[in-house]
Amino acid sequence: MKLYPPLSSRFLRVWQRNWTVYRQSWKISFIPPLLEPLFYLLAFGVGLGTLVGNIRYGGTEIAYVRFIAPALIAITVMNSSFFENTYGSFVRMYYQKTFDAMMATPLTVEEIIAGEIIWGATKAVIATALMMVVISFFGLIRYPEGLLLLPLAFLGGLAFGAAGMVCTSLVPNIELFNLPVFLFITPMFLFGGTFFPVENLPGWAQTTAALLPLTHLVDLSRAFTNGRIDAGLLPGIGYLTVFAAITFPLALYKMRKRLIK
Amino acid sequence: MNAVIEAEHLRKTFGLLVAVDDLSFSVAAGECFGILGPNGAGKTSTIRMVYAFSPPSGGTLHVLGLDITRQARAVKSRIGVCQQENNIDPDLTVLQNLEVFARYFNIPVAEATRRSRELLGFMALDHRENSRAVDLSGGMIRRLVMARALLNRPELLILDEPTTGLDPQSRHQVWERLEELRANGLSILLTTHNMDEASRLCDRLIIVDRGRLLVEGKPAELVSRHVGRHFGHRLIVDVEDGAALYREIEERFCDNGGCVMRMATLEDVFLRLTGRELRE
Numbered sequence: 001m002k003l004y005p006p007l008s009s010r011f012l013r014v015w016q017r018n019w020t021v022y023r024q025s026w027k028i029s030f031i032p033p034l035l036e037p038l039f040y041l042l043a044f045g046v047g048l049g050t051l052v053g054n055i056r057y058g059g060t061e062i063a064y065v066r067f068i069a070p071a072l073i074a075i076t077v078m079n080s081s082f083f084e085n086t087y088g089s090f091v092r093m094y095y096q097k098t099f100d101a102m103m104a105t106p107l108t109v110e111e112i113i114a115g116e117i118i119w120g121a122t123k124a125v126i127a128t129a130l131m132m133v134v135i136s137f138f139g140l141i142r143y144p145e146g147l148l149l150l151p152l153a154f155l156g157g158l159a160f161g162a163a164g165m166v167c168t169s170l171v172p173n174i175e176l177f178n179l180p181v182f183l184f185i186t187p188m189f190l191f192g193g194t195f196f197p198v199e200n201l202p203g204w205a206q207t208t209a210a211l212l213p214l215t216h217l218v219d220l221s222r223a224f225t226n227g228r229i230d231a232g233l234l235p236g237i238g239y240l241t242v243f244a245a246i247t248f249p250l251a252l253y254k255m256r257k258r259l260i261k
Numbered sequence: 262m263n264a265v266i267e268a269e270h271l272r273k274t275f276g277l278l279v280a281v282d283d284l285s286f287s288v289a290a291g292e293c294f295g296i297l298g299p300n301g302a303g304k305t306s307t308i309r310m311v312y313a314f315s316p317p318s319g320g321t322l323h324v325l326g327l328d329i330t331r332q333a334r335a336v337k338s339r340i341g342v343c344q345q346e347n348n349i350d351p352d353l354t355v356l357q358n359l360e361v362f363a364r365y366f367n368i369p370v371a372e373a374t375r376r377s378r379e380l381l382g383f384m385a386l387d388h389r390e391n392s393r394a395v396d397l398s399g400g401m402i403r404r405l406v407m408a409r410a411l412l413n414r415p416e417l418l419i420l421d422e423p424t425t426g427l428d429p430q431s432r433h434q435v436w437e438r439l440e441e442l443r444a445n446g447l448s449i450l451l452t453t454h455n456m457d458e459a460s461r462l463c464d465r466l467i468i469v470d471r472g473r474l475l476v477e478g479k480p481a482e483l484v485s486r487h488v489g490r491h492f493g494h495r496l497i498v499d500v501e502d503g504a505a506l507y508r509e510i511e512e513r514f515c516d517n518g519g520c521v522m523r524m525a526t527l528e529d530v531f532l533r534l535t536g537r538e539l540r541e
Contacts, residue, residue: 010367013364017350105366106334
């Protein structure tokens with residue numbers, strides 16, 4: 001049963017629904033993105049940073065705290081969109097039956113899922129904006145280049161959100177999300193050039209890291225935070241764009257398979 | 262005939278399982294039409310096809326004159342649906358639940374709020390407008406789901422077991438609302454395994470089992486047609502003065518109230534046609 005067109009601007013209605021729900025609890029939703037960078041900057045930047053001192057990155061010496069601040073933003077982009085479109089979307093689909101209710105209205109599955117993924121990306125942008133406020137107090141973001149972090153968060157959010165939605169289309173129960181988190185998210189969190197440069201890893205691990213989306217997101221985030229804008233960023237942007245261009249339609253296709261019975 | 266639903270040789274399979282098997286029926290405008298059957302009979306599978314939720318595996322299905330497989334979006338914008346689950350948004354208030362849902366139909370904001378308030382009044386929920394939906398009782402949630410299904414001023418209302426799990430009071434409240442809607446000319450399609458519900462609300466109904474149509478007709482007709490005289494251990498007697506005969510039977514054949522007299526009901530029809538064993 002196809003509806004034509006399968007994807008119209010009505011996906012915004014699904015986005016709006018999530019926005020309305022989010023506003024109900026914004027006071028709580030705002031706290032993690034504000035406090036998390038504070039904790040990390042304190043623990044790693046100040047605590048660990050005094051041990052580490054400066055590190056070599058991109059041919060220059062930079063303070064450790066300056067090295068990890070952009071990585072924290074990239075990690076938040078990954079986590080907020082991935083978790084929104086796995087646990088969050090799964091609860092709406094499976095427990096609250098929100099998608100079932102929507103599917104009895106003129107909305108199509110494609111619009112519902114597109115709205116969900118774009119909502120996940122929106123949450124990544126909101127979290128990034130809040131973190132930027134905190135990190136800017138430490139003088140760690142250069143403006144106006146730093147504002148590019150916001151569209152970057154959207155692109156990264158689409159990539160990770162769509163990947164999360166593909167997982168949602170596959171898992172039979174919510175516990176199984178541990179698998180992609182353990183095999184995909186945690187390794188990237190640790191080895192994606194976040195807390196130490198990828199160059200410190202052995203060759204094979206560097207190659208593996210270059211295949212992972214977070215590595216590119218961290219690189220781009222570091223560039224924008226430090227005001228570096230050059231052609232060297234294009235491969236990273238290209239990678240994330242292609243990653244999203246594959247996972248996004250795949251998520252729509254797999255969710256149609258799952259939901260239309 | 263001015264039919265709101267026309268199903269011909271409708272079929273639905275899930276792999277090897279045949280949920281709906283060659284089912285044909287039609288519902289006229291302004292009619293309240295029931296689909297009865299035990300659990301797993303194919304009721305939900307049937308109406309899910311009618312509200313364009315799941316594609317038929319075979320046969321043809323027209324709703325409001327539109328082909329369900331090709332004009333699903335047009336159909337969905339003109340019907341209202343109460344699914345079996347109470348899939349409301351628990352984090353939102355009662356009013357917000359309606360306003361958010363109205364957006365899915367592209368109803369403008371001011372109009373959505375106006376209709377929401379009006380429907381909350383109709384469903385006797387206006388005093389709970391600002392309660393969080395999660396705090397409502399089961400009966401109230403059910404009425405909220407019904408209000409939600411009426412937001413787009415549907416020409417056909419589809420309800421999947423509208424009163425399952427409700428206490429008698431809430432059930433009667435739902436029935437009264439449905440009767441009022443029917444009196445105002447709304448076409449209604451409902452599934453149920455509650456016989457009181459079917460005889461009270463339905464102008465016409467079908468009984469299905471194992472995906473197949475068993476019988477079709479008006480509730481009263483079905484009772485007299487199918488459960489006439491004998492029924493299992495029951496003796497069903499058609500006499501003018503039942504009370505006198507009953508007293509005599511009781512005195513002569515029954516010790517300590519072993520006999521009960523009651524009228525034949527639609528439930529007798531149902532059980533006779535679908536059997537008495539449980540379907541779990």
